Amino acid sequence: MNVVKLVIELGVIQLIPYLAFFMDWLNNLLIYDGKFLGVQWHVWKVVGWVGNAIFFSRFFVQWYATEKLKRVVVPAAFWWLSLVGSLLLLSYGLFYNGDSVYILAYAFTWIPYIRNLVIHHRHSAAEVDCPSCRKICPPHSCFCFACGTRIEGLVVEKTTS
Numbered sequence: 001m002n003v004v005k006l007v008i009e010l011g012v013i014q015l016i017p018y019l020a021f022f023m024d025w026l027n028n029l030l031i032y033d034g035k036f037l038g039v040q041w042h043v044w045k046v047v048g049w050v051g052n053a054i055f056f057s058r059f060f061v062q063w064y065a066t067e068k069l070k071r072v073v074v075p076a077a078f079w080w081l082s083l084v085g086s087l088l089l090l091s092y093g094l095f096y097n098g099d100s101v102y103i104l105a106y107a108f109t110w111i112p113y114i115r116n117l118v119i120h121h122r123h124s125a126a127e128v129d130c131p132s133c134r135k136i137c138p139p140h141s142c143f144c145f146a147c148g149t150r151i152e153g154l155v156v157e158k159t160t161s
Contacts, residue, residue: 044096047088055085076120083113 032038039045058081065075086109093102126139132149141151 044092048092048096051085051088051092053085054081055089058082058085074116076117079113079116079120083110083117086110086113 030036035041058078061077061081062074065073065078086106090103090106090110093099093106097103123139128137128139128141128151129135130137130144130147130149130151133144133147135144135146137144137146137151143150
């Protein structure tokens with residue numbers, strides 16, 4: 001039975017108990033016993049949940065980048081999300097949870113994330129623009145991979161001894 005027919009047959013006045021029941025159910029679904037979504041919220045709960053959300057979002061970033069280029073890639077945004085998410089989760093573990101398993105799980109994860117960001121920065125700074133087609137070529141390229149133009153100034157001379 002659709003809603004319009006129900007309203008016409010019962011009248012708006014007779015629907016009030018149903019609407020009150022639905023609104024009460026919806027209110028108890030979101031806020032029950034003074035807790036939003038059944039969780040007692042405070043600053044460190046928010047830090048923990050935001051850390052989880054940021055850490056999880058890197059999955060979508062990597063998936064999107066891979067689908068866009070049709071090859072497996074790990075963009076810099078993945079490492080930034082990893083770093084921020086893991087630091088938030090480490091903060092949550094240190095200052096609120098106090099669980100040694102939680103703390104140890106995130107105590108050293110920031111090291112490879114920062115290292116990968118440094119490598120990414122160095123690689124991006126060393127990339128070369130092709131003078132003909134303006135495509136970005138990998139560092140130390142002698143020829144443009146897109147158009148085949150010789151890239152001047154990067155040819156390494158061979159020495160014979």
